[in-house]
Amino acid sequence: xxxxxxxxxxxxxxxxxxxxxxxxxxxxxxxxxxxxxxxxxxxxxxxxxxxxxxxxxxxxxxxxxxxxxxxxxxxxxxxxxxxxxxxxxxxxxxxxxxxxxxxxxxxxxxxxxxxxxxxxxxxxxxxxxxxxxxxxxxxxxxxxxxxxxxxxxxxxxxxxxxxxxxxxxxxxxxxxxxxxxxxxxxxxxxxxxxxxxxxxxxxxxxxxxxxxxxxxxxxxxxxxxxxxxxxxxxxxxxxxxxxxxxxxxxxxxxxxxxxxxxxxxxxxxxxxxxxxxxxxxxxxxxxxxxxxxxxxxxxxxxxxxxxxxxxxxxxxxxxxxxxxxxxxxxxxxxxxxxxxxxxxxxxxxxxxxxxxxxxxxxxxxxxxxx
Amino acid sequence: xxxxxxxxxxxxxxxxxxxxxxxxxxxxxxxxxxxxxxxxxxxxxxxxxxxxxxxxxxxxxxxxxxxxxxxxxxxxxxxxxxxxxxxxx
Numbered sequence: 001x002x003x004x005x006x007x008x009x010x011x012x013x014x015x016x017x018x019x020x021x022x023x024x025x026x027x028x029x030x031x032x033x034x035x036x037x038x039x040x041x042x043x044x045x046x047x048x049x050x051x052x053x054x055x056x057x058x059x060x061x062x063x064x065x066x067x068x069x070x071x072x073x074x075x076x077x078x079x080x081x082x083x084x085x086x087x088x089x090x091x092x093x094x095x096x097x098x099x100x101x102x103x104x105x106x107x108x109x110x111x112x113x114x115x116x117x118x119x120x121x122x123x124x125x126x127x128x129x130x131x132x133x134x135x136x137x138x139x140x141x142x143x144x145x146x147x148x149x150x151x152x153x154x155x156x157x158x159x160x161x162x163x164x165x166x167x168x169x170x171x172x173x174x175x176x177x178x179x180x181x182x183x184x185x186x187x188x189x190x191x192x193x194x195x196x197x198x199x200x201x202x203x204x205x206x207x208x209x210x211x212x213x214x215x216x217x218x219x220x221x222x223x224x225x226x227x228x229x230x231x232x233x234x235x236x237x238x239x240x241x242x243x244x245x246x247x248x249x250x251x252x253x254x255x256x257x258x259x260x261x262x263x264x265x266x267x268x269x270x271x272x273x274x275x276x277x278x279x280x281x282x283x284x285x286x287x288x289x290x291x292x293x294x295x296x297x298x299x300x301x302x303x304x305x306x307x308x309x310x311x312x313x314x315x316x317x318x319x320x321x322x323x324x325x326x327x328x329x330x331x332x333x334x335x336x337x338x339x340x341x342x343x344x345x346x347x348x349x350x351x352x353x354x355x356x357x358x359x360x361x362x363x364x365x366x367x368x369x370x
Numbered sequence: 371x372x373x374x375x376x377x378x379x380x381x382x383x384x385x386x387x388x389x390x391x392x393x394x395x396x397x398x399x400x401x402x403x404x405x406x407x408x409x410x411x412x413x414x415x416x417x418x419x420x421x422x423x424x425x426x427x428x429x430x431x432x433x434x435x436x437x438x439x440x441x442x443x444x445x446x447x448x449x450x451x452x453x454x455x456x457x458x459x
Contacts, residue, residue, distance in 0.1 A: 056424040056454040057383060057413040073384075073409065078417040100417035 002329035002369040004067075005336050006048065007344060008036035011362035013050055015068055016336070016346070024346045024357055028068060038324060040107040041370030044115055045133060048370055049074075051104035059101050063134055067370075077101055077120055077128040077137035090160070092153035092181075097124045103157075106177075108165040114172045121162025125152050125179055129191060140191045143177075148196065151215045152182030155237070163323055166224040166232065176247055178222035178234070183214050184247055200250035204238045205283075220263045221323040223275075226330075231272035235265040235323070237283060242302050244272075256305045257296035258289040264326030266335060273301040276328070276351055278321040278337060286320055293317045293343075295335075295351050311354030312345065319343050324366035338364025372399050374450045376410075384409050386452075396427055397440035399450055414452055424455045 007014040013036045015028035031050070037059075038051040048064045050071070062071040079099035082088070088097040103123040110117030118130040120137065127140040143149065152160035160182050168174035173190045176197065183198035198214035206216050218237035225231040234241040234250065239260040241250040253260065259279035268274035277296045281289050288294065293312040296305045313319070319339030326337040336346040342361040345354040372393065376386035384407070391402035404411040416422050420438040427434040427442075428451040434442050444450060 054383065054413075056422065057380060058416065058422055060383075060412070076412055078412075082418055098416065098418070100420075 001331045001334060005327065005329075005346075005367060005369045006039040006041070006050075006068075007336075007338055007361070007364055008039040008050065008324075008366040008368075009338070009342075009362035009364050010035050012036060013039065013068075014344075014361065016344075016357060022348050024355060026357060030068065030071075035365075037365045038104055038107060039366050039368045040109075041368060042109045042118070042133070044109060044112055047133060049107055049134065051107060053103060059104050061104065061107075061134060074134040075136055077104075077122065077126070077139070079126060079139060088150070090154050090158065091151060093158060095158065097159050099124075101126070102159075103161065105161045105163045106165045108167060110167050110172050111169055117172065119165045119167065119175065119177075121165055121177060123157050123159060123161030125149060125160040125162055125182060127162055127165075127177060127191070142192055143185065143187075143194050146194055148215050149182070152179055153216075155181045155218050164219065164222040166222060166229075168224075168229050169226055170229055176222065176224070176232070178219040180220065181216065181218040181237075183217040184219060184222065184234075184250075186247060197247045198250065199248065200243075200252070201234070201236060201241055202238055202252060221265050223265050223267045225267050225272040226269035228272040231267070233265050233267050233275045235262050235277060237261075240265075240277060240302070244301075253298075253302040256298070256302070257307045258292075258294060261286075262321070263323040264321050264337065266326055266328040268328065268332035269330050270332045271299075274299050274332065274350075275302070276326070276335060278326055280320055287318045288320075291316050291318060293319050293339075295337075295354075297351050308351045308354075310352060311347075311356065313343070317341075317343075322365055324368075325364045327367050327369050329369040334369065336367050336369070338367050340364070371446070372444045372448045372450050374399060374403050374452065376452045377454050379454055380410070380413055380452075384413055386410050394444060395440065396429060396434060396436075396442045396444055396450065399444050400440065400452075426453045426455050427451065428453065 003018040012032040013030045017027040035053045037053045040049045052060045063074045082099040106121030120128040128137040164178035166176040186197040196214045201217040230246045232243045240253040261282035266276045292314045295308040338344045344357040371390040375388045393399035430448045
């Protein structure tokens with residue numbers, strides 16, 4: 001069981017540790033005043049990564065090889081020079097897409113068979129690969145140059161980005177990425193070629209004849225079960241979707257507590273049928289239904305859901321939980337999430353009860369067990 | 371020789387002391403600076419070598435005009451200030 005998780009916020013990085021009687025507390029505060037937007041840990045090396053969004057100075061990555069004692073800046077991924085005359089325009093807004101990293105939006109590692117392998121997703125929608133733990137990065141040109149990439153469009157952000165990366169624990173060559181808005185993309189050859197894998201997802205924000213278009217989809221977050229990698233879950237802009245066939249097809253789950261709208265999703269690494277969501281009133285509102293924070297849990301692959309509320313605020317709570325701000329540890333028993341209103345919660349019992357670790361933190365962008 | 375001075379706010383991320391370098395354009399001057407201080411580059415320029423959206427450069431008191439090409443002339447002995455725009459939060 002993990003005894004540490006990291007919390008990346010608009011104004012700094014917080015390290016949370018488990019103490020006596022399984023009580024959690026904030027043990028360390030770092031980079032106060034800086035926007036830490038994403039955090040990741042590599043269980044192979046034990047290294048931690050923090051991705052910054054310095055408003056003036058651009059995105060940066062820091063790496064720690066000693067569990068946060070000291071940090072070093074690593075090389076940032078960079079787009080290659082944009083060829084003269086190449087037009088690259090967001091189809092939703094008609095605005096030019098810069099060939100420059102605006103935000104690091106996903107950072108995941110490969111398996112033990114590929115030490116040093118990292119995958120990194122960006123806004124705009126570039127995917128980068130490193131084989132040396134982040135000392136150097138290479139843009140995956142096959143996806144960036146794919147003709148359908150020009151159809152990807154911005155959603156909440158001004159341009160499309162890659163926010164979820166699932167590396168198949170059985171096969172390093174097999175990687176799935178989720179794009180808002182651009183659907184699910186698959187490589188089976190370590191990134192040499194890509195196909196869209198969004199069959200069954202539904203985009204109700206599009207005209208009727210385009211709602212099933214696999215490239216027009218807005219998955220908010222995609223996660224994969226470690227023990228059964230053929231099972232994946234998506235919290236989509238238009239609901240919850242589930243695949244049991246390696247993302248060959250997706251089926252919609254239409255009932256899940258107060259709402260099927262949200263951003264975060266967690267799946268048990270050990271049990272593919274157990275997944276959690278943090279619902280919000282659907283897209284035009286983006287606040288908890290009735291001002292009550294609830295976590296929904298299925299233990300039967302989405303056939304039924306429980307509403308978990310013990311320890312969570314049930315009056316005048318307007319917490320929204322972003323896509324990377326909800327995580328489960330490797331045991332499948334410990335969960336943590338942080339909200340836009342600076343609240344932080346952790347559970348030791350699969351979500352049955354929650355301990356509040358703060359209600360006045362900076363807005364939380366990402367939570368990750370390490 | 372032009373003298374290049376950086377905003378105080380960049381210093382806590384990457385040390386950028388004032389430096390005297392040669393060069394007749396902002397591009398040439400900054401390339402000299404980054405040759406000595408490579409980590410500073412990505413704090414000032416984007417992936418395409420253009421000035422970052424929320425950064426500004428002053429040459430002899432005038433704001434940089436060519437933010438993509440950095441072709442503005444730098445007279446000998448000019449003061450070049452690399453500043454941040456009043457934006458962000």
